[in-house]
Amino acid sequence: MKREQSFEFGDPSAPQDAMGSASESSYSPPGAVFGLSPPESSPRSGRHNRRRDRPSWVRLTYTPYFDGHLWRKYGQKKIKDAEYPRLYFRCSYREDRQCLASKLLQQKNGDDPPLYEVTYTYEHTCGAPPVSFPDIVADQPPAAREGLVLRFDSPGGHGGDARMKQNGHCQQSTSRSPFMMLSFASTNQTHDQQPAVFRSDLDAAGSSSFPTEGLPAPPPANGEDGDMF
């Protein structure tokens, strides 16, 4: 009956409630694509890790469920000032390998291609690596790669967004195309962050390869016009 919640410490990031540019809080991803490289490795310097001390980085993606790791949803709460509820995920190996890695999902807009803001906290210490995607990347015949443009779902059904499970068990009827968008720097910097294909050529593992063929050129949330968040 112990609630050992003493582990609680750490705040994702400052509230981007502020209108205008909510980019200050958006930390750049670790450079890697799938949180394989955390910004900091050993944050625990003090004794009482405060929420503010927790290492966390934000990442915007269209496929928050496919980051190369398995997560277990442990809660969902609606946030004030948020149109969509916030989902809380934790590493499936948290109890198995003491993996403190956690991530929360927040839908930004209900566009057809909804954009999700994923805040990762802590890195995977479970040593469980990149979960191979047997369901998606399982066998990708080099033949059906061309012209593989699948959208999330027909635009006809507005408002009704389909949800899929990260478990990768049932992919539902609609074939979820293996989307793999890189994190987009919400900061409209002058630098055009080109979606350099993430083909890192991992000859070592090779199983980390993610499909990146169907890039339907997502609608840039930050064009030149300001944002009305």
Add this chain to the structure above:
DNA sequence: CCAATTTGACCATG
């Protein structure tokens, strides 16, 4: 049957 998921309530923090 097991596991994962879901919802509510409680707690912690600011």
Add this chain to the structure above:
DNA sequence: CATGGTCAAATTGG
């Protein structure tokens, strides 16, 4: 005090 976050328990699906 309010909000956000997490845990616990219950339910559903496979």
